[in-house]
Amino acid sequence: MLHTGYFDWAATAPLSADASQEYVRIAERYIGNPSSIHREGRIAAQYLEQLRAEIASCMNAEPKSVVFTAGGSESDAIILNSLLRSKAPGQVVIPRFEHAAVTQYVRILEDFGWDVRLIQAPGGFVRPEQIANVLTEKTRLVCCMFVNNVTGTIQDISGIASVIRAHERNIGRKVHFHCDAVQALGKIAVDVRALGIDSAAFSAHKFCGPRGVGILYNSNPAIAALSRGGGQENGLRPGTENLAGIAAMATALRSAVNDLDIHLNHARTIRRYFERRFAEDAPELVLLSPPIDSELLSSSYILSVSVPGIPSEVFTRMLFDQGFCVSSGSACSNNAKQKGEGVLQAMGFDSRLSASSVRISYGYDTTLEDARRLADAIVELFYKHMRK
Amino acid sequence: MDTKLYLVRLGEISLKGLNRDFFEKRLRHNIKDKLRPWNSTCTRQKGRLYFEIDAKCPDEIADRAFSTTFGVVGFSQAVRCEKSFDAIVEATKRLISSPPFDDGTGSFKVEASRSDKSFPLNSYQIACELGGVVLDRYPGMHVDVRHPERILFCEIRNDAYLYTSLRKGLGGLPVSCAGxxxxxxxxxxxxxxxxxxxxxxxxxxxxxxxxxxxxxxxxxxxxxxxxxxxxxxxxxxxxxxxxxxxxxxxxxxxxxxxxxxxxxxxxxxxxxxxxxxxxxxxxxxxxxxxxxxxxxxxxxxxxxxxxxxxxxxxxxxxxxxxxxxxxxxxxxxxxxxxxxxxxxxxxxxxxxxxxxxxxxxxxxxxxxxxxxxxxxxxxxxxxxxxxxxxxxxxxxxxxxxxx
Structure with a gap:
């Protein structure tokens, strides 16, 4: 099924037909609770472990490091909550452009005595040197997202991991490196071991899986959960496993990873098309995402563009009236700073650009024709409503 | 039709001169508008309107009608009885069998007024007599005229009216009187x-x-x-x-x-x-x-x-x-x-x-x-x-x- 006019895949991608069918099949087939000791429970548990191994292989992880969760935010929360148990709070490094699932923890961590070091991301990038400059003997955790959800900029995660590992050797203690990779899995190659991270958060509905299912990759045995229950998922995520959801996620992920290059080439074609159209037909529009063919790495699936003079929420409504769903980064308001605008300001974009930004994101079944129609609408609306 | 009675106090309107009718009519109309679809009839006596409303009308609808209508200074759900002392005593006994009197403890007072001066007892005597009725029924209660926890009101007009709560209205003038x-x-x-x-x-x-x-x-x-x-x-x-x-x-x-x-x-x-x-x-x-x-x-x-x-x-x-x-x-x-x-x-x-x-x-x-x-x-x-x-x-x- 084509999702005409839908350009908000980074918010949530449509559930694939295969994943949908798999959900129903597994929900009907496996009736037991994987923690039960009877036959139905045992076969559900076996299948769960089979899925775990399969999903682990999609990111080059050990199956034991894969924890099933309810989504990206919960995966981030498990890591951050773990710090709250510490009797000797230290330092945490968090870039300001992180998703709210991470930045909303800043106040909580500070309340628990942690020293939170917030860092800027000029142009949408956190450079390894920036991290190196703020690491101290007290640093216990560094967070950095893989693909920024507003502009699509891709971070040098392995470079950041290298400086953290070097720092670990200097201070003689572990520094945990957590990566929110929600916008990466299924879109770009993710090899958790090659990246050198300790943990990562993923969400099924970003790669056409179901909502309410996610993954925490965690290789650090010191991470301990705050929540308690039946001890499922190595104690990190208690609660009966959502076997059907996990199976549907595995189906969607398998498909996304198998066809990764084909889909990526398609996304690049669309991205190049948008860049060319805007450059030729509306040069006043400002691309906040780096050009796809530049040296700066960015996701081919996300394009952030500023429409000067028109608040992003207003432009989003205008496009919606033309049949298009895009995402706005900020509110049409004097004082309501919403997350997208804050993220862009953390990247150094001035408030005029950030207040007028819209995010266009798409997926494997977005057609070039659909992209052309959206570009037409953007150009036409911009010139119709820009100040004469 | 079983009805319940509401007594509505008028403020500024009752001070109007020759055009008082105009304001009162508008107020009656405005209140009746809010009581629909329940039947209601309205009668007036000096400074008061009396609404008899279909008993099926929920109290909260009636309360809302009076409390959101400009021109109403205060309102009470009341009982009416014949203007004889015996009838008033009987009505009092029935009224104090329900809240806020029925817990039988704490303080109270009786506030009586008499616009019909031909009634044999004056306001003070009415209050004393009805206070006695309450104390006979609830010996555990006591009179406090300064800070009573509850009040029994008695008005002697064309008929006798008794009530135990007095809600404040919004005052002002009825909407549409001023264009x-x-x-x-x-x-x-x-x-x-x-x-x-x-x-x-x-x-x-x-x-x-x-x-x-x-x-x-x-x-x-x-x-x-x-x-x-x-x-x-x-x-x-x-x-x-x-x-x-x-x-x-x-x-x-x-x-x-x-x-x-x-x-x-x-x-x-x-x-x-x-x-x-x-x-x-x-x-x-x-x-x-x-x-x-x-x-x-x-x-x-x-x-x-x-x-x-x-x-x-x-x-x-x-x-x-x-x-x-x-x-x-x-x-x-x-x-x-x-x-x-x-x-x-x-x-x-x-x-x-x-x-x-x-x-x-x-x-x-x-x-x-x-x-x-x-x-x-x-x-x-x-x-x-x-x-x-x-x-x-x-x-x-x-x-x-x-x-």
Missing amino acids: KGMLLLSGGIDSPVAGWRMARRGLKQECIYFHAYPYTSEMALEKVKSLAAILAPYLQGTRLHVVPFTDSQLWIRDHSNEEEHTLMMRACMMKVANALAEKSEALCLVTGEALGQVASQTLESMAFTDGMSERVVLRPLVGMDKEEIIATAMKIGSYETSILPYEDCCVIFSPKHPLVRPDATVETDHFHAMAIEGLLDKAVAETSTYDFGVDGRILRSSCDSEA
């Missing part, structure tokens, strides 16, 4: 309060909202509809006019100096409001402006916008402090809706440095130079309406009839 106006309703805190205050002086009002979609969201319109629904019981129902204002806003943006945008927008609103007032046969405009609150609310700005209106512009909040306005908004129940984060005006139409001391002559020339009249006429012609009943529900909208 009709058009309330400029934004999504903010002030304008609903302005409308409420003018309704309290008997002004019937229709509301006007200027909607600049997509620059303001549909949520902002929904918010204004909610505010109109909150105001509707106080206004005895109202009509909300939603004026499509986007083209006018864009024209103002492109054909006036940035610092004049707000002034020109206010001038356009006055023009449109006057045109709608003409259609609705309204004699005045009502705004929520308070002197000096924002740049467009200086004396000079008000003088300029007044000059754009053919009708008198009433500003009931002009001398009020924001805290006072907020306190009234909370009392009305509009505050929580007003502070929802849907702006009634987009930032792109708000100048960074608005003109605060405009010269009315110069600005009037600038207004005419914009040549915006055609767009304003179009906005008036394309205005949609929503009619709200006295219960705050939408009865009909022009959008439905078009569909």
Whole structure:
């Protein structure tokens, strides 16, 4: 099924037909609770472990490091909550452009005595040197997202991991490196071991899986959960496993990873098309995402563009009236700073650009024709409503 | 038909002279409007109205009818009995078998009044006798005339009336006694309060909202509809006019100096409001402006916008402090809706440095130079309406009839 006019895949991608069918099949087939000791429970548990191994292989992880969760935010929360148990709070490094699932923890961590070091991301990038400059003997955790959800900029995660590992050797203690990779899995190659991270958060509905299912990759045995229950998922995520959801996620992920290059080439074609159209037909529009063919790495699936003079929420409504769903980064308001605008300001974009930004994101079944129609609408609306 | 009786106290109306009938009739009409579909009959005695309402009408509906109608100073659910001492004692015994007397402990007093001076006992004697009836029934209670926990009221008029609670009403004058106006309703805190205050002086009002979609969201319109629904019981129902204002806003943006945008927008609103007032046969405009609150609310700005209106512009909040306005908004129940984060005006139409001391002559020339009249006429012609009943529900909208 084509999702005409839908350009908000980074918010949530449509559930694939295969994943949908798999959900129903597994929900009907496996009736037991994987923690039960009877036959139905045992076969559900076996299948769960089979899925775990399969999903682990999609990111080059050990199956034991894969924890099933309810989504990206919960995966981030498990890591951050773990710090709250510490009797000797230290330092945490968090870039300001992180998703709210991470930045909303800043106040909580500070309340628990942690020293939170917030860092800027000029142009949408956190450079390894920036991290190196703020690491101290007290640093216990560094967070950095893989693909920024507003502009699509891709971070040098392995470079950041290298400086953290070097720092670990200097201070003689572990520094945990957590990566929110929600916008990466299924879109770009993710090899958790090659990246050198300790943990990562993923969400099924970003790669056409179901909502309410996610993954925490965690290789650090010191991470301990705050929540308690039946001890499922190595104690990190208690609660009966959502076997059907996990199976549907595995189906969607398998498909996304198998066809990764084909889909990526398609996304690049669309991205190049948008860049060319805007450059030729509306040069006043400002691309906040780096050009796809530049040296700066960015996701081919996300394009952030500023429409000067028109608040992003207003432009989003205008496009919606033309049949298009895009995402706005900020509110049409004097004082309501919403997350997208804050993220862009953390990247150094001035408030005029950030207040007028819209995010266009798409997926494997977005057609070039659909992209052309959206570009037409953007150009036409911009010139119709820009100040004469 | 089984009925229950409500006694309604009148304040300012009872002081009226020859035209008191006019005010009382309007008040009866306004209350009856809110009691529908239940049958009710109304009789009057000096300074009081007595409503007999179908007993099936829930108490909260009746309470709401009296507590949201201007002109009512106080009201009580009462029992009526024959004007004989024995009958009064029997009625008292029945009444004190229910709350707030039936717990049988604590303090009370009896407050008696006698407008019929032929009744054999005076007010003090009535109070003493009925106090004795209460104490006989509840020996654990005691009389406290200064700070009683409960009061038994007894009024001797054409009949005898007994009641145990006295609820405060809103006072003021019945809506529609003072003609009709058009309330400029934004999504903010002030304008609903302005409308409420003018309704309290008997002004019937229709509301006007200027909607600049997509620059303001549909949520902002929904918010204004909610505010109109909150105001509707106080206004005895109202009509909300939603004026499509986007083209006018864009024209103002492109054909006036940035610092004049707000002034020109206010001038356009006055023009449109006057045109709608003409259609609705309204004699005045009502705004929520308070002197000096924002740049467009200086004396000079008000003088300029007044000059754009053919009708008198009433500003009931002009001398009020924001805290006072907020306190009234909370009392009305509009505050929580007003502070929802849907702006009634987009930032792109708000100048960074608005003109605060405009010269009315110069600005009037600038207004005419914009040549915006055609767009304003179009906005008036394309205005949609929503009619709200006295219960705050939408009865009909022009959008439905078009569909």
